[in-house]
Amino acid sequence: AQSVTQPxxxxxxxxxxxxxxxxNYSYGATPYLFWYVQSPGQGLQLLLKYFSGDxxxxxxxxxxxxxxxxxxxxxxxxxxxxxxxxxxxFCAVGRLLEYGNKLVFGAxxxxxxxx
Amino acid sequence: DAGVIQSPRHEVTxxxxxxxxxxxxxxxxxxxxxxxQTMMRGLELLIYFNNNVPIDDxxxxxxxxxxxMPNASFSTLKIQPSEPRDSAVYFCxxxxxxxxxxxxxxxxxxxxx
Numbered sequence: 001a002q003s004v005t006q007p008x009x010x011x012x013x014x015x016x017x018x019x020x021x022x023x024n025y026s027y028g029a030t031p032y033l034f035w036y037v038q039s040p041g042q043g044l045q046l047l048l049k050y051f052s053g054d055x056x057x058x059x060x061x062x063x064x065x066x067x068x069x070x071x072x073x074x075x076x077x078x079x080x081x082x083x084x085x086x087x088x089x090f091c092a093v094g095r096l097l098e099y100g101n102k103l104v105f106g107a108x109x110x111x112x113x114x115x
Numbered sequence: 116d117a118g119v120i121q122s123p124r125h126e127v128t129x130x131x132x133x134x135x136x137x138x139x140x141x142x143x144x145x146x147x148x149x150x151x152q153t154m155m156r157g158l159e160l161l162i163y164f165n166n167n168v169p170i171d172d173x174x175x176x177x178x179x180x181x182x183x184m185p186n187a188s189f190s191t192l193k194i195q196p197s198e199p200r201d202s203a204v205y206f207c208x209x210x211x212x213x214x215x216x217x218x219x220x221x222x223x224x225x226x227x228x
Binding site: 032034036041042043044045046049051090096101102103104105106107108 | 119146148157158160163171206208210213214215216217218219220221222
């Protein structure tokens with residue numbers, strides 16, 4: 001069964017500093033990987049996804065993620081964090097079934113941005 | 116498009132009462148997913164539908180939970196009877212295909228007293 005580990009429950013960074021959120025997955029086949037962001041009281045918004053091809057994926061809001069098969073990782077990065085990036089971030093791995101794509105989510109990382 | 120619509124946004128009920136959560140997927144999406152989010156267990160997939168047919172309900176916690184999708188634009192998740200441990204945020208999501216991105220609704224925050 002697939003699983004996702006986000007080792008950091010909380011991360012605090014200064015506004016303008018760079019950010020890296022870690023994600024490790026366990027899955028026997030080629031994974032479909034996603035990063036979602038959730039602002040307080042809101043639903044989840046897709047930041048980016050990896051299905052195949054270029055292992056460096058660009059997303060919305062200036063985020064990017066790199067798929068590293070050898071490390072089973074899909075870390076999220078942003079070169080300069082803005083105060084509005086404060087939210088909870090979820091990594092997910094999708095398992096393609098005959099019908100549908102079943103997502104398993106990590107526990108999430110809460111990002112705090114200090115001015 | 117209005118996105119995935121869920122109602123109610125908040126629900127407070129007493130233990131033993133029936134609770135019905137509603138979801139309208141994005142038009143044209145033929146996959147619909149119900150998730151539950153709690154502090155203890157994170158985000159869990161409860162059930163998903165393809166073309167209104169339940170495909171996988173292995174995440175439904177107990178027989179007290181049931182979900183239906185009578186047509187392409189409406190789904191319900193029902194809890195009967197409700198218990199305090201059902202308190203959580205319930206999300207509905209839809210996608211245009213099996214391999215496509217899932218789009219989430221704003222969620223229903225349920226509190227069972």
